[in-house]
Amino acid sequence: MQQFLEESKKISREIATLSGETKNKVLNQMADALIEHCDFIVHNNSKDMKEAENNNLSLDLKDRLLLTADRVKAMAKAIREIAALKDPVGKTLDGWVTENGLNIQKVSIPIGVIGIIYESRPNVTSDTAALCFKSGNVCVLKGGKEAHNSNQAIANILRNVLAKNKLPEQAISLLPDSSREGVAKLITQDKYVDLIVPRGGEALIKFVSQNATVPVVKHDKGLCHTYIDKYADGKKALEIAINAKCSRPGVCNSMETLLVHKEVANYILPALHEAFVYQQTELRGCEETRKIIDIQCATVEDYDTEYLANILSIKIVKDVNEAIYHINKHGSGHSECIISENYSTINKFLDEVDAACVYANASTRFTDGGAFGLGAEVGISTNKLHSRGPMGINDLTTFKYKILGNGQIR
Amino acid sequence: MQQFLEESKKISREIATLSGETKNKVLNQMADALIEHCDFIVHNNSKDMKEAENNNLSLDLKDRLLLTADRVKAMAKAIREIAALKDPVGKTLDGWVTENGLNIQKVSIPIGVIGIIYESRPNVTSDTAALCFKSGNVCVLKGGKEAHNSNQAIANILRNVLAKNKLPEQAISLLPDSSREGVAKLITQDKYVDLIVPRGGEALIKFVSQNATVPVVKHDKGLCHTYIDKYADGKKALEIAINAKCSRPGVCNSMETLLVHKEVANYILPALHEAFVYQQTELRGCEETRKIIDIQCATVEDYDTEYLANILSIKIVKDVNEAIYHINKHGSGHSECIISENYSTINKFLDEVDAACVYANASTRFTDGGAFGLGAEVGISTNKLHSRGPMGINDLTTFKYKILGNGQIR
Structure with missing residues (x-):
């Protein structure tokens, strides 16, 4: 050798x-x-x-x-x-x-x-x-x-x-x-x-x-998050979340955990629930989530699991700081996304989240040499x-x- | 911890x-x-x-x-x-x-x-x-x-x-x-x-x-070479070789081995010998070198040794290819130099030597954040x-x- x-x-x-x-x-x-x-x-x-x-x-x-x-x-x-x-x-x-x-x-x-x-x-x-x-x-x-x-x-x-x-x-x-x-x-x-x-x-x-x-x-591995902010556009939030999870659940740039700002949870979660049920996605949520939609309970391990399957854990957070903290603690530094229309909140998220690719208002599924316009890729480092x-x-x-x-x- | x-x-x-x-x-x-x-x-x-x-x-x-x-x-x-x-x-x-x-x-x-x-x-x-x-x-x-x-x-x-x-x-x-x-x-x-x-x-x-x-x-470590080519300017060769070895022998960017093209060895080695003796440098040479100047014999280990001291090994090579081969085999990929006035030979050396810094007609002692104009440095990677x-x-x-x-x- x-x-x-x-x-x-x-x-x-x-x-x-x-x-x-x-x-x-x-x-x-x-x-x-x-x-x-x-x-x-x-x-x-x-x-x-x-x-x-x-x-x-x-x-x-x-x-x-x-x-x-x-x-x-x-x-x-x-x-x-x-x-x-x-x-x-x-x-x-x-x-x-x-x-x-x-x-x-x-x-x-x-x-x-x-x-x-x-x-x-x-x-x-x-x-x-x-x-x-x-x-x-x-x-x-x-x-x-x-x-x-x-x-x-x-x-x-x-x-x-x-x-x-x-x-x-x-x-x-x-x-x-x-x-x-x-x-x-x-x-x-x-x-x-x-x-x-x-x-x-x-x-x-x-x-x-x-x-x-x-x-x-x-x-x-890619343990990717999408965070729906208080100032999210509801339509974008719905489309991006569904795409990030369901378009190809077995790949590293798909979403594993959805974080939702507490002030929009009541409004956005029922619509998300309906859409995910339609996609046959298995949902697992924190206690706060389960007060709003009727889904399984997420255990502590769920937030550290790359499912690579049509399963999603959901957590309600009190603000962007908690979202950033959760992502930096549980993420794998691959691809992370914020959905928001607030300029300062987006900048804070893009600056403070520690990951290779940090998105504002686009699906994490774009982390890919071809989608980036780099041509063929060896993989995702x-x-x-x-x-x-x-x-x-x-x-x-x-x-x-x-x-x-x-x-x-x- | x-x-x-x-x-x-x-x-x-x-x-x-x-x-x-x-x-x-x-x-x-x-x-x-x-x-x-x-x-x-x-x-x-x-x-x-x-x-x-x-x-x-x-x-x-x-x-x-x-x-x-x-x-x-x-x-x-x-x-x-x-x-x-x-x-x-x-x-x-x-x-x-x-x-x-x-x-x-x-x-x-x-x-x-x-x-x-x-x-x-x-x-x-x-x-x-x-x-x-x-x-x-x-x-x-x-x-x-x-x-x-x-x-x-x-x-x-x-x-x-x-x-x-x-x-x-x-x-x-x-x-x-x-x-x-x-x-x-x-x-x-x-x-x-x-x-x-x-x-x-x-x-x-x-x-x-x-x-x-x-x-x-x-x-x-820095096991750095200087190669004096057939087309070297004798004055530059002498000045650069002495500087690369003697200005500060204990640092990583100083020369440890001098390679000399066989066709200029008779002409350049006696002058180098005299200059190095003046600098109290201990010289160790290959058999061919020792036919020209009276110095100690270099063993095989010498060519793999970073002396970090006022000692220099010398080897006569038949052309730039042998110089490149020797450097790629024995060097540590730190700093390497060719002394030549020949355009194509210099380009070949710069292209084919595998090192962080490859010099034409300048002392390897310049490998340094300050000398490069990069400001303070953490060191030499x-x-x-x-x-x-x-x-x-x-x-x-x-x-x-x-x-x-x-x-x-x-």
């Missing part, structure tokens, strides 16, 4: 200096190759599907695992879109001349070797491989066991394109040892690996955070440093200072 | 929203207070100096520990300079409107709670406390045991100024338990601590890197992510997205 990663590090220097033209040509060839070898991918995916059947995987998981000709086409399209993005490497981020004439330039460069650990959906394999290649990085991918054959097939096709272009195949690799021990090795090889991106369940994130010596950009929120292609770069002198000494 | 850090986190929300005006007023009062209580500081420092005498600390360490009235004045001046810096908080770093009308703003914000672990010099206490406060952060400082009384005195003075301004004193704190166990606790409280900055020896850096679950910005190279006040911030909507749902 060490030898493999040492080699990854070595070739990362070659990949880092590829021109944008070369990278885009290769990426478009990769998209062509996926279409050309669609049958091969689907055939290998069917092995994983059979295994999933044998292991009684849930319908939802099987759907995430499944690849069809249409889905392969979508994968190819995603790669072409990544090729079309502006090259994130070589940008002058800042620059100045010092008093003694040193010309200092801060320039974006690739990170190097990036390890990405993710779960079942096999399209993540081609997406992240393309994002890493576009940004001049070598990737080491560790997908879910259940997608093993699909991931292998996709990686082989992408690697063949690299080889045809006389580029080192290992620039896109699956982790050779995908056991827990293999992962443990990957995340501690800080001499050769520059960044680990874990996307997955809490146990994975915890394992990686506690054991990695390589820097980690976590894609942790819950880190506070390096990358925060939608992790686009620019977050796959770091920088160096180039300093041009003329004999200066100190 | 957990309770203490929980409180630090809580008050970090208050410190984060202070206005620039308030922060600068308080900082200038802190500078005044240091001058006013100069005797108190010097008195407490004398206790540390006595202890140092009893423990037979080296002259160098004792000099680093010593505080005089002049040094206290310099500390006060540094705080005033920090107050005069532009507020790094609240800057709009980027901003755009999406197709559906969401107004997205990427805004700089304080990091939160920062733990800083450092060694003997007590002025670091006031410098880092002021930098953290200016950038809206709460700091938890763990200084060297040998400076305990000095650090306590300085911190008390600064805290009194906070209290007088009705601000929470705990915004500037010394770590309550400064044992190894205390540090181990600090670096694993990722719920309350947002960043750890270790400045110190290799053992400390290793301990923190391997055990922290809080993100770490390392201030690790050897991280590749978040902060790289001189870590100024802007690196003590992160960002959030503020998204202003008008009822948008997805």
